[in-house]
Amino acid sequence: MRRQLILNIKLLLSLLVTMSFTCIVVNAQSTSCSLKPDQLANVPELFGVRLGMTPQEVKTPLPLVQFGRADPFGVMKTSFNPHFDPRVDKTAFPDVRTISLDFRDDKLVTLWIGYEATFKWPKLDQFVANFSKSLNVPADWPMKRNGRELTCDGFSIFASLIGGGPSLRITDDTAQDVIAARVEAALEAEEKEVIGDIRTKSYYTADCGARDQVPQDRRITFKNKDEAEKAGYTLSKDCH
Numbered sequence: 001m002r003r004q005l006i007l008n009i010k011l012l013l014s015l016l017v018t019m020s021f022t023c024i025v026v027n028a029q030s031t032s033c034s035l036k037p038d039q040l041a042n043v044p045e046l047f048g049v050r051l052g053m054t055p056q057e058v059k060t061p062l063p064l065v066q067f068g069r070a071d072p073f074g075v076m077k078t079s080f081n082p083h084f085d086p087r088v089d090k091t092a093f094p095d096v097r098t099i100s101l102d103f104r105d106d107k108l109v110t111l112w113i114g115y116e117a118t119f120k121w122p123k124l125d126q127f128v129a130n131f132s133k134s135l136n137v138p139a140d141w142p143m144k145r146n147g148r149e150l151t152c153d154g155f156s157i158f159a160s161l162i163g164g165g166p167s168l169r170i171t172d173d174t175a176q177d178v179i180a181a182r183v184e185a186a187l188e189a190e191e192k193e194v195i196g197d198i199r200t201k202s203y204y205t206a207d208c209g210a211r212d213q214v215p216q217d218r219r220i221t222f223k224n225k226d227e228a229e230k231a232g233y234t235l236s237k238d239c240h
Contacts, residue, residue, distance in 0.1 A: 033138050033152035037172060043134040046113070047093065049101070051155060051172050053108040058101065064088060065101070073182045076103045083116065095119040097165060109175035117164040124148065127166040128159050194228050196220040202236035203228040210238035 037051040048061030055067045055076075062080065064087055070076040079100035082093035093099075095116040102110035121127040128148050132139040137157065141148035147160025151173070158169045195211045196203040199218050203225065204211030222228040225235070 033150055035137060035152045037152075037155045037170075040170070041134060041136050043131075045131070045134065045168075046111070046170075047096075047099070049099070049108070049111055051108050051111065051170060054106050055103060058108060062099065065099075067103075070103070070105075072186065073179055074105045075179060076106075077101070078103075095165075097163070104172075104175045104179060107175070109172040110169065112167065112169040114162055114167040115165045119166055122166060124159060124161055124166060127168075131157075131159065131168060189223075192224045194222050194225050196222055196228055196231070196233045197236070200236070201233050203233040204236050204239055208236065208239035210236060 040050065042048065042050065049058060058065060064085065065078060065080045067078055068076060077100070079098055080088075081098050082088045082090065083097045095118050096113060097116050098112075098114040100110075100112040100114075101108060119127075121130045124147070128141050129139060132141070132150075135157070137150055137152065141150040141157070141159065144158065145160075147158055149156055149158040154174045155170060155172050158171070160167055160169075191206045194203045194205050195214055197214050197218050198220050203222065204214060205225065222231065222233070
């Protein structure tokens with residue numbers, strides 16, 4: 001299971017690198033946007049939510065949103081659904097299906113709002129044109145995957161159509177780089193970590209398939225093989 005986790009994280013990092021390279025190529029061809037996240041206009045369509053807010057600050061415009069615990073990388077995700085939640089005053093969130101929020105170290109780093117097909121700007125081109133004016137950003141958002149994206153100073157804005165309605169995602173790209181670095185550091189630590197069998201006094205490296213066969217009640221974890229060998233463990237013959 002741990003080996004599969006490593007493979008999954010490696011795949012994630014590979015995708016992140018590919019996406020970052022794609023962003024660099026697209027950005028070189030796009031209209032320059034020098035705005036920083038805190039310089040975005042506070043438009044009604046975002047309901048008072050801005051990047052950098054703490055969970056407590058988000059509670060003011062979105063009092064019904066609930067927060068959980070952050071994961072090992074400092075990321076906490078939450079969302080609420082004005083369209084489906086009977087407690088929500090629908091007039092306060094007209095034509096809004098879902099609002100999703102990602103926090104890193106208790107700071108909002110991604111805001112995603114999915115609107116209904118009845119939203120006042122239902123078509124993608126119309127949606128981008130009007131949000132460009134509202135947010136006071138350049139109107140030329142290059143095509144990216146199934147939508148349009150504008151990259152500014154440390155953050156990006158992505159628009160697409162989902163489920164027949166438009167959506168807007170504002171992402172703190174600098175924060176995403178920090179998260180990716182934390183994931184990579186965890187991967188490196190995972191690859192160095194070894195599992196010892198307290199009965200046989202053997203240890204198993206991350207790339208050794210036999211480590212998955214060690215019973216949970218006989219396992220001991222070491223930071224690396226040097227630590228294991230200092231404790232009197234030797235590399236299992238099944239890992240040679």
